[in-house]
Amino acid sequence: MVGAGPAGLRAARAAALGGARTLVLDKADAVGVPVRTSGGSFVTELDRLGVPARLYHPVTRLRFVGPRSEAVYDYPEPVACVLDVRGLYQHLAQEAIAAGAALRLRARVEEPVLTGGAATGVRFRDGLSGEACEARARVVVDASGHAALVARRAGGHPGFPSVGYGAELDLFAPGFDEREAVLLVGSQVAPRGYAWAFPHGGGRVRLGVGVTRPHTDLDPRAYLETVAARVPGLRGASPVEVHTGLVPAAAPDGAPLVAHGLLVVGDAAGQASSLVGEGIRYVMRAGDLAGGVAAGAVRAGDASRGFLERYARAWQREFGRDLRVAHAVHERLVSYDDAAWEERMPLLRAIPPGPFARLLAGDFSPGLLLELGTRHPRLLATAGRLAAAGVGRRVNSALTGGGSRPSPPLSGPDSGGTG
Ligand SMILES: Cc1cc2nc3c(=O)[nH]c(=O)nc-3n(C[C@H](O)[C@H](O)[C@H](O)COP(=O)(O)OP(=O)(O)OC[C@H]3O[C@@H](n4cnc5c(N)ncnc54)[C@H](O)[C@@H]3O)c2cc1C
Known part of the structure; x- marks a missing residue:
């Protein structure tokens, strides 16, 4: 597994539970650090994925603020919530390790090892010693986030034609009403995007602005102050963390999921919903599917694209239609x-x-x-x-299938993953 974000960690857990010897490599010093996501999600879906309630903060009101008017939705029971992102990712790491996977941090993957066109491992550099290392594997899983490092270097990933670029302040804001999450749209706060204020408990609020490239070159950081002035309850608030990140705003069929010896999962495969850039629960589920198929391939001694396509088909069956509509919207x-x-x-x-x-x-x-x-x-x-x-065309699910435009160069934050 390349990448210890929610996709890679769930894939590792599923692969290990399926009996495969599993190694996760991540270039970071710690799982879930730095945070590059605002963690908005939905209670029922997280429950279904087995996420403990202590790892999210529920909200009972959604406020949608337009340029001059707003719509407010109240819920007797919480429907939406905001994740304790670091807590969740470290929980997922512990679950993967408990299932039998090994995790190696400060391991920067540089390229895939290819044998006869199939991925058979990766070359990586140890962050402490600087030593060049190699890990061989029956199945390689690329969960490296929007960089899609292995899938791009394995030859066929075309990159993402469109990405969301988000900037966020994690504020201590004790005056904010923690029962509500706020979404804002309009040229004053987020041209060609949207802004948000998501409380995540203990007086903390993630206040962010996201715009879509290449639809605009505007820098979302320039809008944070204006958004803060429009959101009630932020007087005297101050940032404790600053985040930036990229998330593919991909058509669900635009990125490859499978090649010989390789599964692509999470942001690397463009599996977040481009409607609001929500990815965490989607990529966790994708990790479950990919890890299960990886273990099956190891058991069967068959890591051919034909075998691994089971993962692409299962993903399309579960999410293809809804994600196509989300992208069109x-x-x-x-x-x-x-x-x-x-x-x-x-x-x-x-x-x-x-x-x-x-x-x-x-x-x-x-x-x-x-x-x-x-x-x-x-x-x-x-x-x-x-x-x-929802009845759109299914494009390629294999690296060689083609069908997407090449990615423009990314600009803005460093491209170190969105986890
Ligand atoms: C600003 C912003 C706001 C967002 N808000 C939400 C939200 O409210 N709700 C939601 O559900 N989703 C949100 N998302 C999307 C969500 O963060 C992603 O969909 C999710 O993090 C994808 O998980 P992943 O595991 O695929 O990738 P990531 O979380 O990006 O993890 C990739 C991992 O790979 C590692 N890695 C990368 N390259 C290498 C390498 N060469 N070698 C070794 N390791 C490597 C990274 O260190 C990282 O740990 C947001 C994204 C952004 C940018």
Whole structure:
């Protein structure tokens, strides 16, 4: 496994539970450090993944702030939550180790070892001694985040045509109402993106701005002060940590998941939902699927692309449709100016709290779209368009399949992963 983020750690756990000798390499000094994510997520989905409730802070109100008006959704029971990111990642590391995986930190992977076109290991450098090392493996899992280091060097990963670039302050803000999470849109706070204030307990609030490249060259850091001025309860607040990070805003079929001897998982495979750049629970599930198939390949003595394709198929079955719709919606939303947002605010206010949270969570199931369609004539048309977007073309799931444009050079934060 290359990368000890949520994708790599879940894959390691599943592979080890499946009986495979498993090694995770990460260039960092510590799991979950630095934090490069705001940790917004959903309670039901995290419960399903076995994440203990002590590792997230639940919220009971979502406030969506447009350029001139807002929509507020209240929940009798918490639906959304904000993760203790470092706590969760270290918990996942412990679970992987308990299952039998070994973890090696300060191990910077430099390139894959290729034998007859198949990945059969990686070369890495020990961060302390500087020594060049090699690890051989029946199956290599690239979970290196948006850099997709192994998959790119193995030859076929085209890179991501579009990425979200986020800047965030982790504030101590005791005056903030910890029951609510705030999302903000509009040219004053996040042109071609959105801003957020996510409480994660103990008076701490992650305040961030994310924009999408190449749709804009604007620097999200320039907007943080304006956002802070618009969010209630931040008087006297001050940052305790500063974060930046990149997340692919990829079409779900645009990045390769499989090659000979290689599985690609998490941000490396563009598996976050591009709707709001939410990835953690998706990549954990992808890790479960990839690790299970990796162990199966080791048991069967067959690491061919044909065998490993089981992972790509399982992923597509579970998430392909919803992520396709999420990407289509994202592509539309990044074009909105302030007038377009304000025109749609009454429509957003017509959506009841439950369905609003489901949409935010990337649930575009026909049942939900049908329910929305009965609420408002304009929602009916929107629901129809969303349903149509889900029936898009499945592109390549193998490294050699092609189909995506090459990635532009990334700019902004260092490219050291988003974990
Ligand atoms: C600003 C921002 C806000 C976000 N907000 C949310 C949110 O609210 N909710 C949500 O669910 N998701 C959010 N995301 C997305 C989420 O962070 C990612 O989808 C998730 O972290 C992907 O996990 P991963 O394991 O695939 O990759 P990462 O978490 O990036 O982990 C990759 C790991 O690989 C290691 N690595 C990289 N290169 C090498 C190498 N050469 N050798 C060895 N190790 C290497 C890195 O050190 C890192 O530990 C956000 C992302 C950003 C950037």
